Amino acid sequence: MPTSQTVARPVEDGLTADQLHSFLHQMLFIRRFEEKCGEMYTRGKIRGFLHLYTGQEACAVGSFATLGEQDKIVTHYRDHGHAIARGVDPNRIMAELFGRVDGLSSGRGGSMHLYDTSKGFLGGYAIVAAHLPLAVGLGMAANMKKDNSLAFCVFGDGSVAEGEFHEALNLAALWKTPVIFFCENNLYGMGVPISESLSTEITTLAAAYNMPAVKIDGMDVLDVYRETQKAVEHCRSGQGPYFIEAMTYRYRGHSMADPELYRLKDEVEDARRRDCIARLRTHMQELGLIDDDSFAALQQRVDEEMDEVVAFADASPEPGLDTLFDHVVKESVRA
Amino acid sequence: MPTSQTVARPVEDGLTADQLHSFLHQMLFIRRFEEKCGEMYTRGKIRGFLHLYTGQEACAVGSFATLGEQDKIVTHYRDHGHAIARGVDPNRIMAELFGRVDGLSSGRGGSMHLYDTSKGFLGGYAIVAAHLPLAVGLGMAANMKKDNSLAFCVFGDGSVAEGEFHEALNLAALWKTPVIFFCENNLYGMGVPISESLSTEITTLAAAYNMPAVKIDGMDVLDVYRETQKAVEHCRSGQGPYFIEAMTYRYRGHSMADPELYRLKDEVEDARRRDCIARLRTHMQELGLIDDDSFAALQQRVDEEMDEVVAFADASPEPGLDTLFDHVVKESVRA
Amino acid sequence: MPELRYRDALREALREELIRDDRVFLMGEDIGAYGGSYAVTRGLLDEFGRDRVIDTPIAESGIVGAGIGAAMAGMRPMVELMTINFSFLALDQIVNSAAKLHYMSNGQINVPLVIRMASGGGSQLGATHSHSLEGLYAHFPGLRVVCPSTPADAKGLLKRAFRDENTTIFIEHTALYGMRGEVPDDPDYLIEFGKANVLREGTDVTIVGYSGSTWQAVRAADMLEEQEGISAEVIDLRCLRPLDIDTVIASVKKTNRAVVVEDDWQFGGFAGEISAQLMEQAFDWLDAPVARVCGKDVPLPYNRNLEFAALPSEEDVVEAVLAML
């Protein structure tokens, strides 16, 4: 995970300049990581379904900055950005995408199924909305163990129509489990616009379960940070779940296989004009925290980091065929 | 189905005295039918799971009176009252419960699975909430065929926590299908009170999908009638689905197997004091439509009707073993 | 040894495990105030309180998912789904999360979860409420599938499930809840998974059953002995995954004939797996094709006679044995 340049000045929103630099670095890192993945997919190094996070970086970076080490994260298949923002080793992520032995799961999981329990990163889930009930269970365990942790659950707008969305929100609110439901509304579930997928507003629905539900600007990392902080406080103080709808946009197709017949180029261009990285950069420029040269240096650094990531992944060997049957079940010690 | 005594006087709410008599008769008929079922279960004539509708009669009787012949009904496993209110032959219902050849399904379905397509009675569904999506499909077909029909879908408070509740309400509202979602809130799903099953109010949730959602007195057949009429108008005029929560109470246990550990006798007694039959009777007495003698006569008549019902069922033979493999699939003519 | 009913043996196992390990908790539909639809959990809410015995809404996928999440976070939950018929609604959670997370995470995550449900037809509940899906669950790698046929096994296997690091689909037969039998009161009475039980030794034919069908097998063996002087060996599989096929093979190598009895539909059912494995591993010992005595290929009808005709009976087993001798 990228570390931040140190600039010892306090700035707005309780954030230090350090943190802003870190946000910028992380977002840029995720952006490049995803672009690199796209390239590696084209070159056949990555296979299967590949869903890129480009455009949505502010969501993961802004929100995860508010979490503690004890917190548990579950997300969907568009999960590279979340893993990176959580501090999972990008080398091991890329190695996983390459299907190699140094991958997070030694190449067993692939892009849609990333796990790093050492970081409380409990997975990317490829069945839409299936991880929402899991988050409720993580929250139940937190309440039972009184370990002050919360479950942070990321999903897309398209997932809201699934039955498990309803079951999970109801259970979480009913049992007051500490879960932040973080919906990244990028306006589409594959090719279906949210207006054709839901009869109502996402936050209207979420609020109906008796939990706070806010709509925020998911292209503004600072807004995401501020609003998620409130959610974290709410959960930590035992008040139960909290719902955030972050308005965002994905620049690439749904997956690498997407012919993008359902939206116009213009719409994508419009969104790019609100780009989260450009926005933070301008903001930091206004604050005098960064200039063109230092931004270029940062870009350069990220590019170099990316080369290392790819080199690491590529150097890692394929898993042995003799491992095929490992970990189907966990051997259980007789108690 | 019971027919009503003719009293040629118009009364309130656009209802004729005739209709009020019919309501009273129907409710009484259902009440006795259910009591008879309980008795027949104890005598081993009826087996399997048996869920009685006693206490909730006003819901079926008041609401179904607003429907047209073309409308389609789906309900849950507590379905005898709905079938009777829809005009399904009670003889054939009882024969079905006895598992006999003259039963609606020749004894294949049993109490939880009653069907009479000739009446648009498309079934009792024994998997909680599974018929809600079916109602959406019936509504879709109505829109496509433009046959001015609507789907009337009955379910309990306990079903609201199921994922399919959410999926169905969203689809119905999204596609503006003519569906009346009629929730009979009898306060419990088996032994679980609604407060332990749902984090919110049922109508709050339903309204969040962008459809009208009203809470009505399900112990008052006239209130049910009036409010369902509004729903029918709404659906017929192409405005999409409508949600009704009818507050009611079941006098008996969830099923015949229920030890009723979860509620106090007092609570049941309280509910009985608001009994739908007693209430309509008092009301009709005030209107001068009925007196003690004519009510006693009605009771007597219903008792006689019930004897016939049981006699019919009992006289019906068992289905032949040679029918076991009939109707597994429908033979399809090559087009 | 105390004599207990199957349901009481299950309750004893739950009680003991709740006492032993404070990570254990129970949740499910009507397991609390109602006492469980088959009275298995009766009294546990009063004894252990609402934090450890949780009545849930009717939301199968949600509660199984919550169980998985809690298990991932170090708890030892048991989720009761009332009956196997409702488990279709939770199947994605079971198959895609509970069964696969250990493998997909390369061993990082495991899901020590017990999912209990009642199975079986024969109670005139009609087609939606009479499934026997043990074999369906057995198909999925990553799961344990356990289906006890006696009170003692019910206790020993259920306790064993709570000590497992994986998800156990624990399937009880509705017809057995009232059955009595001796049950060890040792709080560490555990029965290993994947050990079939030879309930009765015999030399002429092997009859294989599990859960409820075990008793059809036993009754058939009695009838065969009394009426025909035929000596049948009866094997109760106990677990379908892991499956102890070795015990079955050893028996068939002795008897040279086998019948598999199963409530579930024959077509595409689990009996076919046993049959196929016997052919693969004991072909030269088989004097006759392995016979399957299973449910008929129809949704289960409500009518008693029809339902009876659709389910396997001891008479059917006897007939199958006689046909192969």
Add this chain to the structure above:
Amino acid sequence: MPELRYRDALREALREELIRDDRVFLMGEDIGAYGGSYAVTRGLLDEFGRDRVIDTPIAESGIVGAGIGAAMAGMRPMVELMTINFSFLALDQIVNSAAKLHYMSNGQINVPLVIRMASGGGSQLGATHSHSLEGLYAHFPGLRVVCPSTPADAKGLLKRAFRDENTTIFIEHTALYGMRGEVPDDPDYLIEFGKANVLREGTDVTIVGYSGSTWQAVRAADMLEEQEGISAEVIDLRCLRPLDIDTVIASVKKTNRAVVVEDDWQFGGFAGEISAQLMEQAFDWLDAPVARVCGKDVPLPYNRNLEFAALPSEEDVVEAVLAML
């Protein structure tokens, strides 16, 4: 005869049925604006409009249930579930409503619904996205389970499904969408359900496959002939329910040996059914136990080599044949 890809043959079937019968409509996840995740429905929204080609929310149970309701009311819906992996979420609707309503209502109701989905591993999609569940569906009475292996069959069987009065689970193999073949352009080209296809005649061994595994069978037969001079008969089952076992039995009575090839996990899979039926009905003709070449007992891994090792291959089939000769 025109040559079409499998996906295009499917599209042609859908188009023709939409034109033929105005009760037919299509709904599903991303079948409209996106064009279908495997491009099967591309262009149909433009041609037939939003009333007949409906993009749905992601709500498998809801849309299958809606399809059932519409079918009950006289429409002829097709619901596309994108892939079979997501069908777990709709399984209750399929099994408890679509498959059983006809029986439970004693013939009053029927559900003429086509449910399409893509199946199969081998694309490195990982364990949650690589199921082969044809056999799971085949287990349930009341359903039709169809799984074409050629463009012509894809068209003829899909059109036939729209003419059926029952629910057809129509399962396509992801690896076949690009396959080319001659396809009749007759708008009434229908292939009857329950007729297996002898793709290649042979005398030494019968290799049985369906859907994708048909082609492993065919390639293995080629290899056996070229490399070993062994003559293999290859049978494509086409439908698992109704199953044409007679064609398989007739073949085995000639060849005296059989191998069943299946992508799905072997344990508790459909190959066991074929194996068991062969034992039951052709025991005396079998010179060796029927062999199963199926998926290994693991969730499918992402890594290419591991995935390949977990799936059956033509080499595995050849090996199985050689082992039994």
